[in-house]
Structure formats: structure tokens, C-alpha cells
Amino acid sequence: MSGSEFTEEFTVSGIPVSPGISVGKLFVISNEEQPVPCHNITLEQVPSEWERFENAISKTKQQLLDIQKQMAKNVGDSDAGIFEAHLLVLEDATILAAVKKQLAQRLQNIEHVYQHIISQYAKALANVDDPYLAERAADVLDVCRRVISNLISRNISLRDIITEPCIVVAHDLTPSDTAQLPRDLVLGFATHLGSRTSHTAIIARSMDLPAVVGLDPTPHLQTGLMAVLDGYHGLIIVNPKPETLERFKKEEQRHEQIEKELTKLHDEKAVTPDDRKIILSANIELLSDLPDCVEAGAEGIGLFRTEFLFANRPDLPDEQEQFEIYRQAARAVKPHSVILRTLDLGGDKLFTSMHSSTITNPFLGVRAIRFCLAHPEIFRTQLRAMLRASTEDNVKIMYPMITTVDEVREANRYLELELKSLRAARIPIPERIEVGIMVEVPAAALTAPALAEEVDFFSIGTNDLIQYTMACDRGNEQLAYLYEPAHPGVLRLIQYTIDAAHAAGIWVGVCGEAAGDVEIVPLLLGLGIDELSVGAAQVPRVKRVIRSLTYSEARQLAIEALSYRSVKEVRARLRALAQERFPELLEDIELLA
Ligand code: PEP
Ligand code: MG
Numbered sequence: 001m002s003g004s005e006f007t008e009e010f011t012v013s014g015i016p017v018s019p020g021i022s023v024g025k026l027f028v029i030s031n032e033e034q035p036v037p038c039h040n041i042t043l044e045q046v047p048s049e050w051e052r053f054e055n056a057i058s059k060t061k062q063q064l065l066d067i068q069k070q071m072a073k074n075v076g077d078s079d080a081g082i083f084e085a086h087l088l089v090l091e092d093a094t095i096l097a098a099v100k101k102q103l104a105q106r107l108q109n110i111e112h113v114y115q116h117i118i119s120q121y122a123k124a125l126a127n128v129d130d131p132y133l134a135e136r137a138a139d140v141l142d143v144c145r146r147v148i149s150n151l152i153s154r155n156i157s158l159r160d161i162i163t164e165p166c167i168v169v170a171h172d173l174t175p176s177d178t179a180q181l182p183r184d185l186v187l188g189f190a191t192h193l194g195s196r197t198s199h200t201a202i203i204a205r206s207m208d209l210p211a212v213v214g215l216d217p218t219p220h221l222q223t224g225l226m227a228v229l230d231g232y233h234g235l236i237i238v239n240p241k242p243e244t245l246e247r248f249k250k251e252e253q254r255h256e257q258i259e260k261e262l263t264k265l266h267d268e269k270a271v272t273p274d275d276r277k278i279i280l281s282a283n284i285e286l287l288s289d290l291p292d293c294v295e296a297g298a299e300g301i302g303l304f305r306t307e308f309l310f311a312n313r314p315d316l317p318d319e320q321e322q323f324e325i326y327r328q329a330a331r332a333v334k335p336h337s338v339i340l341r342t343l344d345l346g347g348d349k350l351f352t353s354m355h356s357s358t359i360t361n362p363f364l365g366v367r368a369i370r371f372c373l374a375h376p377e378i379f380r381t382q383l384r385a386m387l388r389a390s391t392e393d394n395v396k397i398m399y400p401m402i403t404t405v406d407e408v409r410e411a412n413r414y415l416e417l418e419l420k421s422l423r424a425a426r427i428p429i430p431e432r433i434e435v436g437i438m439v440e441v442p443a444a445a446l447t448a449p450a451l452a453e454e455v456d457f458f459s460i461g462t463n464d465l466i467q468y469t470m471a472c473d474r475g476n477e478q479l480a481y482l483y484e485p486a487h488p489g490v491l492r493l494i495q496y497t498i499d500a501a502h503a504a505g506i507w508v509g510v511c512g513e514a515a516g517d518v519e520i521v522p523l524l525l526g527l528g529i530d531e532l533s534v535g536a537a538q539v540p541r542v543k544r545v546i547r548s549l550t551y552s553e554a555r556q557l558a559i560e561a562l563s564y565r566s567v568k569e570v571r572a573r574l575r576a577l578a579q580e581r582f583p584e585l586l587e588d589i590e591l592l593a
Helices: 043-075 082-090 093-106 110-127 131-152 175-179 199-206 242-263 287-296 306-310 319-333 369-374 376-392 405-424 442-446 448-452 462-470 488-503 521-527 536-546 551-563 567-581 583-592
Strands: 010-013 015-018 021-029 166-170 186-191 211-213 226-230 235-238 279-284 301-305 338-341 395-399 435-439 457-460 507-510 531-534
Touching (some): 015 199, 043 082, 093 110, 242 583, 279 287, 287 536, 306 319, 319 376, 369 376, 405 448, 435 448, 442 448, 442 488, 448 488, 488 507, 488 521, 488 551, 488 567
Parallel strands (some): 186 211, 279 301, 279 531, 338 395, 395 435, 435 457, 457 507
Antiparallel strands (some): 015 211, 021 226, 226 235
16 A cells, blocks of 8 residues: 555545444555456466356356347447447457467466456557547457456455555445455445445444445545544544544544443343333344344344345355354344345345346346245245254244235245245244245335235335335435435335234334434334344444333324424434433434434
8 A cells, every 4th residue: 555645634525324433544446447366377277267267258248238138128229239349349359369378378367367468459459540449449448347347256355455454445335345344454444335224334334344435526535545434424534633633532432431331231121111112133144243243232133134145155055054054143142033034135235146237227126035036946945944944943034025915925835835845854843933024115015904914024124115115226325315214205104014013913123224223213113113123233222212211202202203294304303302312322313314
């Protein structure tokens, strides 16, 4: 990491998504030039490197054909024709021959060799005095980026390029990039894209990593500059003066003091002063999140996002591997339970081995239960693993993104088939396993009475429910102002879902990020929620909130909130209550603004 010409203190702001303060050197990952690894290989490795290359070329070809098809459908054949040029470059015999020759001569990894040859080729084209050919240089570079990204998606991660403690700055980080950040070296991160409920932000919180997203665009963030990352207020202060550092040190001490007070609640129940008990559990993505959940005093796991077991690998985890992971989670949280959510692939969780990266509108596409029902072999393997883990007696199963009653029935049919076959094999599966659904699509909320007849519980996924209700991408930082759990439309859907669940005699929880929003918690309580599942770091805060007001006060609050017309009015009422009852937690509320 090198130094830089900027020495004055300056501040860049963004959206705070994961609390905490860190001080260290910036490490800026340029989006334009993906870091291409460079290492030597042996002569024996040449054939396997070449095979990787051929696979990447055919994958790229498929992607280009997909895009071409899509464009032809959307805008007509003539514009789609530009991809002809890309395909020609991709399969250009001269380039391929040069790569093959250089691979054997240089004995370096294929991405490095390919990038070297392509950049020479593009330079040569750009220098020709012919505008048509000069334009082709851009095509060549574009194709190269695609091939390299297909090559390195399986082979390098940020782990390979981060070698010393730093604050990572990137245009964007995918959820799987984030899950792989080396926690011992990365002090925090900031990205230009992203929002509070993007999975990248959710993972940052579960890793306890200070994070800021939606950073204002600036060219002045450079690798090697010293900076403070303020995950409470969404700031990066570059070249901090000694007095700035001193101020942040005091801030940190104040937060540590609040944390210390909160840990005193560890063994207390999440119960209101008038005895309304709420199950307060935690959300996890990976087994490595388990110790934090236990330490935070969570009552089990209300959401295990199992799709992260499928990330960052070229193959699928088999039944045995999944079974062992689910069983470990179940054992770790006893006597409480674990809710295993079946695969929720798609949306911003596009893991390369299973999804084409070229689909349009991924959040409205073949995601979650839709993907599972379209790939019964993957779904049934997962159900078997979950059922085998249920011999621990504290496992519940949950389907994500349910939209219709038929989907639930179809999923349950597969579950029943696996159940029968395991019982036939004399695996001691418990008599009764609770099966629930996530209510995160408005159509599901509005048909909650019918869905409630099919399942044992509901868990409201506010992250998606808000995005689908407000017609705003949960990951788009420019729409953060619209993305609001306190919108009267969202509140009515939540209320309707809770009432339908209770009318059918089943319990209902919330496992979206709104469940950890300390301003919103009293409202959810008043609407009648039975369970809240939040990131481990939020557990003590939410417990503090629940213990600070009576259920009857919360009921009153919910009635009032439902009578308001705007988010502003609802938020003002919620904030006034928060200021009165748990003012020390309000700093974090900036996180939610
Ligand atoms: C949700 O949508 O609220 C939820 C908890 O699921 P995810 O964030 O994984 O989409
Ligand atoms: Mg969801």
C-alpha cells in the first residue's frame, strides 16, 4: 500500500449500516481493474490451466449469447448485433493461439497471461489510425474483463489480496465477498453502492464489522491514506487530525460503556413489565456466527440463511455436509430451537455456480422457493439434511419468498416424500416438526389467512416485504428515503399478517432488519408479534427496548401509528418514545434514518 499526496483532513459521507469505529489505512479496490492474481505454475499445471481457460471461454460465450438474446427481445436484433463483435473477439484464433503459446513459455497463471496478451492486442488496435478498429479495442477489453471475472470468481478472493490491516473501500462488495473478508485484517469497509438491508450490510453486522455504504462519489479516497471509519454516522474521515482521533477515542469509550451496561441483561428474559414474553432469537449466515448468538443471550436461531453454505465454492454442499452443519447449529442453541430456512438463492445472492449473472430483475426472478421448486434435486437434498438434523428435536424448517398456497403445498409434498423415506430407513425423525413460511411478498401477506392454514408459523421478512411493497430495490442507496418499515402501507400488511396468524392459532415473528430497529420494536410488539429474530449484536438492545415499556402501552402506540398518514408522523411518535425510554440507544438510530 502506498502513501498519497493528500494530507488535509476531509470527510466523505455515506449511509451507516454497521456500527463501530475503526482507524487504519485505506485499501481501495478499483472496480474497473479487477485485481488479477499473478503467480508461477509448473509445467505439469499447464494442461489444467488451459482447461480452466477453455471453461471460462465457454461460460463467457454462453453469457454473451444470453445477453444477446435478451437484447434482441428487448430492443431488436440490430443493437444485439454488437455482441457479435464480442463473440468474434472471444473466439479469435490468433488470440487463443498466442495465449496457449505464452502459457507454456511464461509458466504463469492463465488469468495473468490472458490479461497480458489482451492488453497488448487492445493497445495495438487503439493505435491504428482507423476509428472502427480503435473502437474494437473497447470490445476486446470488455471481453477480457468478462473472461477474467469468470476465471477468478472461483480462484481468488479478497483474502488473497488483503495482506495487512486496512479499511476496505470498494465500489461494491457482493454478499459472498463480504462473508469472505479476512476478519483479522479488515477493520471495516465502505462501498459506493449498497443499502442498509442489502445482504452485504446484513453480513457486516453479523461479522461485527463497522461499515458504511452509499458513499458519496469522490476520487480522493486512495490506498494508503490514514482514516477513521465511523459506522455509527456513516463517515470516513481521511487524514484525521490528532484532535479528531481523540474525539473518536472518546466516542468509542462511550459506546463501550453502553455495551457493558447492556451485557448485564444477558440472563434476563425479553419480557415487558406487564409480562408479555417475546422470543428473542438471532439470525445467522454461517456456523461461525454461532458463538456471538450464544454470547448475546439469544433464544435460539430465528433464521439460518443456509444459502451462504453454497457461496464461494464451485460445487454444491452434499447431504452429509449440510446435515452436519445443521446438526451443529441445533446442538449449539439447545434448549432453544433453530429455524433452518431452505435455500434463498437469487436477488443479490447470485452465487456463480448456480445462477447466470445476466438475468434481468433478479429480485423478481427465479429466487428462493421458486429456485428450489425448479431444482427439486437440490431442494430435496437440503430437506433430507434438515430432516436428519431434526433428530435433535429442536429444528424447525422455513420456506422463503412464498407467494402462493400452491408453492407451500408443493414444498410440503417434497418434505413429506423425504420424511417417508427417512422413516422407512428407521431414522428417528420426531413425530412433529414445525414448518413455517416467510411472509415477504405482499401477495402472501394479503392471503395470510389461507397460508396460515397450511403451516405452523409465519416469519415476516420485512427486508423483502418493504422492497416489494414500496417497489424499491432494497440494495439501491438512492432509494433509501423510500425504504421504510414505518410506511403505513407496510404496517398494514404486517398487522394483517399478524392478525391472520393469530386467528389461525399459529405464532408469528419478524426476522427482517426492522426487528432490530430499536424505534420500530415497540410498534411490532404492539401489533402483537410473538418472536423477533435479529443480528446477534442487536439482541441486547432489543431486549432492553422490550423491557422498557408495557404491552398495553405498545398496543396503544400501534393503534396510534396505524392512524397516521405518513412515515414522518409515525417516526416522530416512535422517536419520542425512544427518547423517553431508552435514550442511550438512540445514537444507533442514526443507523436507521
Ligand atoms: C427478509 O427478507 O426480511 C429476510 C429476513 O430475508 P433475507 O434478508 O435473507 O432476504
Ligand atoms: Mg427475504
